Amino acid sequence: MVLTRFPDDFEARMALLQEAHSLQKTPLYDRHVALGGKMVDFAGWLMPVYYTGIIAEHLWTRKSCGVFDVSHLGEIQVKGPGALDFLQYRLTNDLNKINDGQILYNLLCDEGGFALDDVLAYRSGAEDFYLIVNAANIGRDYEALSRYAPASVSLVDRSDSTACVAIQGPRSEGILERLFGFRLEGLRYYHFGKETLAGRPVWISRSGYTGEDGFEIFSEPAAVGQIWDKLIGEGRSLGTLPAGLGARNTLRLEAGNALYGSDMDRATTPLEAGLGWAVSFDKGRFVGRDGLLKQKEHGPRRRLVGFKMLDKPIAREGYPIFKAGRKIGVVTSGSYGPSAGYNIGLGFVEAQSAVRGTGIEIEVHGRSVRAEIAKLPFVPSQHKK
């Protein structure tokens, strides 16, 4: 989110509603509108930013269970003999670290080692993977993958035939077991299983973006309405509430999760973004390795850090960061942290200043506001190991 002049914002919003037909809608669109969801353009999709309020939905997710429509996410299936070797070469992390039924976080880099996207690789088998990619990048990712894919490996964009609902928060496991009869105790973090719901196949993974324990259910678009209705209908008395992308954003920010498109773009390397743990230099050759190795040897010149505001205003995307009056970086994400109770953000600063506790100043609405480089995450993760 950026500094928005109210009238412009309003006009933009009106124009948006008039052009709504040109934006994509998930299969749950009508349900969001019926629930009073405030619909906004997110990466070309009309998505609910909130239903009742961002703070309420954020706090409810930390305390109980928030249900999010994330059907805008892209899914690219990578299938055929050589799929594993191809992805080992095309992605940054080492897929031999995981077994079938597991998920691994990866970067998709260009030849220079710059991030084209961050993707989750779901390993169904050595010859069958699903990559979950950011909505805005589906086409570009597909291109970047296909350029290197051998003839034996087929790439299929399943984004239009896959819907996804995220169920996040401490009560998620109990609620899903109760509503759908799943047995989830044995499903570990970043593992997934194949189930049947109302006669239709679904995948359920223990995963999410909020820092809470939680799950994501992938289904056919035709089946997601029924799943959603049960989650927020019957589920309500068990502790669910629908939550929008606004809460998803504040939750991920408190959890210290970078968002591609805000905190990373194709001018960012994974090492700068603090994602070196998802780059395996030991696994052999991969696209972008040379550039990344060189950067690793010298150390990146800038680093993504978390910061805590020491005064009231919120530092938002694009605001400059200073240290003792000298510009050292820029804010990439900023918000009030509803669970943290103060204003937080992520930003790039020169590497020598990327030290926890360092006092910085951020220019907000023309004045200098004190902040401090902070430990990530802002709110401890509650993932079940």
Next chain:
Amino acid sequence: MSDSTGLRYLETHEWVRLEGKIATVGISDHAQKEISDVVFVELPKPDRTVKQKESVLVIESVKAAFDIYAPMSGKVIRVNETLKTKPDLVNRSPYGEGWLFQVECSDLKEAEALMDESRYKSLGHAAGH
């Protein structure tokens, strides 16, 4: 004091209540709904002189920061100090406890350029409660 009777509006959704030369300023119910979840109001300094349609303060919500404009020119004589600890009053009581600041108007004729409630409502921004 918490209803919207007799208020006049700027097209940018600020309302003003005129009592003699004193103008009390806030934002409409429609605007607070658009802004949602107010977490900080950067109030102007008392004694500051403002011009009609000049940006006077910033309201921060979880989703964005919004400039708020002065409906009338004059001197800021009072700001709503309660908003420093309870910024969400802007959401909960946009026409009452969530008022923003008061201006001593330098030119009451400026009010003629403002919209009355029916005109404001006709733009589709029903004041509501």
